[in-house]
Amino acid sequence: MYKYILRRLIQMIPVLLGATFIIFAMVYALPGDPTIGLCGERPCPAAFVAEFRDKHGLNDPLHVRYLTYMGNLLQGDLGTNFRDIKVVDELAQRYPVTTKLAAMAILFETVIGIIAGVLAGIRKGKFIDNLVLVSTLFVISVPVFVIGVSLQYSFGLKWPIFPATVGSDATVYRLVLPAFVLGSASIAYAARLTRTNLVENLRADYLRTAIAKGMSRPRMLGVHALRNSLIPVVTFIGADFGGLLGGAIVTERIFNIQGVGGFLFTGIRNRDPVSVVGTVTILVLVFLVVNLLVDLLYGVLDPRISHD
Amino acid sequence: MTEASTIAVGAEAGAPTGGQADEGRSLASDAWRQLKRNPIFWVSVTLIVLFIVMAAVPQLFTNVDPNAAVLKQARERPNANAWFGRDIQGYDIYARTIYGARASILVGVLTTLVTVVIGVTMGVLAGYYGGWLDSLVSRITDMFFAIPLLLGGILFMSTFPNDENSRYLVVVGKVVLVMAVFGWPSIARLMRSSVLQVKPNDYVQAARALGASPWRIIRSHVMPNALAPVIVVSTINLGVFITVEATLSFLGIGLTPPAVSWGVAISDALVALRTTPHILLFPSLFLSLAVLAFIMLGDAVRDAFDPKSR
Numbered sequence: 001m002y003k004y005i006l007r008r009l010i011q012m013i014p015v016l017l018g019a020t021f022i023i024f025a026m027v028y029a030l031p032g033d034p035t036i037g038l039c040g041e042r043p044c045p046a047a048f049v050a051e052f053r054d055k056h057g058l059n060d061p062l063h064v065r066y067l068t069y070m071g072n073l074l075q076g077d078l079g080t081n082f083r084d085i086k087v088v089d090e091l092a093q094r095y096p097v098t099t100k101l102a103a104m105a106i107l108f109e110t111v112i113g114i115i116a117g118v119l120a121g122i123r124k125g126k127f128i129d130n131l132v133l134v135s136t137l138f139v140i141s142v143p144v145f146v147i148g149v150s151l152q153y154s155f156g157l158k159w160p161i162f163p164a165t166v167g168s169d170a171t172v173y174r175l176v177l178p179a180f181v182l183g184s185a186s187i188a189y190a191a192r193l194t195r196t197n198l199v200e201n202l203r204a205d206y207l208r209t210a211i212a213k214g215m216s217r218p219r220m221l222g223v224h225a226l227r228n229s230l231i232p233v234v235t236f237i238g239a240d241f242g243g244l245l246g247g248a249i250v251t252e253r254i255f256n257i258q259g260v261g262g263f264l265f266t267g268i269r270n271r272d273p274v275s276v277v278g279t280v281t282i283l284v285l286v287f288l289v290v291n292l293l294v295d296l297l298y299g300v301l302d303p304r305i306s307h308d
Numbered sequence: 309m310t311e312a313s314t315i316a317v318g319a320e321a322g323a324p325t326g327g328q329a330d331e332g333r334s335l336a337s338d339a340w341r342q343l344k345r346n347p348i349f350w351v352s353v354t355l356i357v358l359f360i361v362m363a364a365v366p367q368l369f370t371n372v373d374p375n376a377a378v379l380k381q382a383r384e385r386p387n388a389n390a391w392f393g394r395d396i397q398g399y400d401i402y403a404r405t406i407y408g409a410r411a412s413i414l415v416g417v418l419t420t421l422v423t424v425v426i427g428v429t430m431g432v433l434a435g436y437y438g439g440w441l442d443s444l445v446s447r448i449t450d451m452f453f454a455i456p457l458l459l460g461g462i463l464f465m466s467t468f469p470n471d472e473n474s475r476y477l478v479v480v481g482k483v484v485l486v487m488a489v490f491g492w493p494s495i496a497r498l499m500r501s502s503v504l505q506v507k508p509n510d511y512v513q514a515a516r517a518l519g520a521s522p523w524r525i526i527r528s529h530v531m532p533n534a535l536a537p538v539i540v541v542s543t544i545n546l547g548v549f550i551t552v553e554a555t556l557s558f559l560g561i562g563l564t565p566p567a568v569s570w571g572v573a574i575s576d577a578l579v580a581l582r583t584t585p586h587i588l589l590f591p592s593l594f595l596s597l598a599v600l601a602f603i604m605l606g607d608a609v610r611d612a613f614d615p616k617s618r
Contacts, residue, residue: 018451141600146592246456268466
């Protein structure tokens with residue numbers, strides 16, 4: 001087990017280096033002069049530009065800058081952006097908001113998705129099954145930003161049940177609607193996945209045996225069928241984490257949430273490479289760690305899968 | 309988005325089907341018999357053909373110029389002259405929606421082709437040859453897999469932005485390129501595991517014992533038997549790519565005006581959502597229908613190839 005974790009952690013190093021380099025190279029190719037707008041309406045004086053470029057290392061070749069950056073990263077320093085704000089401080093402020101949003105989205109995914117999937121699976125071919133299949137198909141095909149603005153309009157403005165925007169004070173109540181929007185497609189996928197696996201497992205020999213021996217239906221479903229059916233769902237929800245982080249950019253923009261996604265998007269818009277690289281590096285790191293945790297959880301849920 | 313959906317679909321698709329369902333019939337012809345009987349297959353195929361015709365010759369559906377703005381009639385509700393009404397610039401929404409199909413279909417089809425070519429090549433290299441090549445290819449795959457599709461798209465498109473003078477094909481080509489760069493890893497992973505399952509089969513060993521070259525074994529034995537899950541996932545991915553293109557356009561960095569596309573239309577419609585929601589409705593409806601058609605087609609093909617789901 002420990003060997004496995006160690007091996008995975010070692011494998012993660014080249015992946016993290018490669019992924020961050022891809023991002024680094026792409027971001028530092030961002031066109032435009034970062035000093036634009038720093039000196040009011042006039043262009044900056046040449047001396048200031050020279051000092052600025054020197055201070056931020058913009059004259060070094062790409063690989064040198066990358067190595068310096070990674071060196072600093074190892075010491076927990078994500079750099080200072082062109083507006084003299086420490087990226088670490090900014091992220092520390094914004095991460096809790098996005099984490100809350102993503103956690104609520106995952107909660108919706110697991111609760112609504114699995115319940116809908118189980119209902120559909122045990123009544124295969126009946127009305128509720130068709131209802132779940134059709135509605136999930138609908139949610140999957142409508143793009144998340146259309147769902148977002150429509151729900152914002154319906155439940156935020158027309159029938160104001162939830163606040164239309166979140167703003168600086170991100171309470172759980174305010175995040176309900178955005179989290180639902182963020183998780184909507186995944187709720188549908190989780191429901192379909194649960195249904196498919198449950199239907200398959202309900203026909204398996206071990207369940208036929210259980211029924212033949214007179215096991216009660218709740219016990220059969222809960223203990224035997226569901227536990228086996230949920231393994232792929234857990235993998236899906238874990239892997240979906242990356243998608244949630246990407247989707248958060250759209251959701252946070254629609255609902256004006258001061259989270260990591262919004263920070264990233266402003267960073268790109270303001271040609272602020274330091275903030276962008278820092279944010280994405282952390283996102284990729286989180287994504288890789290979550291994937292590792294999911295793989296470990298896999299072994300716990302299904303003893304047949306051993307990591308030794 | 310893609311990663312997640314692909315995994316969901318991949319897990320749903322399960323193991324590639326080995327062996328023949330019935331004696332005397334090949335897997336493909338058996339699947340085709342199943343497909344022919346499935347109404348969902350025919351509905352989705354009809355929709356897809358319709359959208360492709362729309363993309364190729366929009367003139368068949370409308371003779372209104374999508375770039376002719378009648379500002380006086382801006383925000384008009386659907387009426388006899390403009391079936392879907394007019395948007396905030398006074399463009400005919402019906403004509404814009406018909407012409408918008410081209411961008412989405414083009415982006416979806418091209419991206420899918422590129423991801424399949426790269427993904428299958430990488431997957432076969434890793435799965436068939438194994439060893440250090442497998443480690444190398446798998447790590448490269450992981451690197452690109454670690455960057456979510458939408459995130460990579462936003463980064464890339466803001467690094468190489470469009471302006472009004474960019475040629476149409478350049479604009480489309482850039483969106484295709486970025487989605488292909490970050491979209492192929494899921495196909496590669498799927499293909500690798502699929503090849504790994506096909507490789508130990510007797511017919512592959514027999515071909516090797518008879519002295520067939522690796523290229524011949526891959527081409528005529530491994531590929532035909534390992535491709536089914538990739539076809540299913542790619543079909544569904546096509547819909548996902550269309551959505552991601554629209555999302556990028558929504559954020560103002562994918563396709564940009566004067567390109568006519570559903571994503572651009574939706575993005576433009578948001579300003580007027582409170583007063584004239586019909587501007588949002590029609591492009592969203594077409595976009596969703598196109599995505600739906602590809603998802604349903606993928607579902608139908610998967611069911612046909614998977615005897616367990618019957």
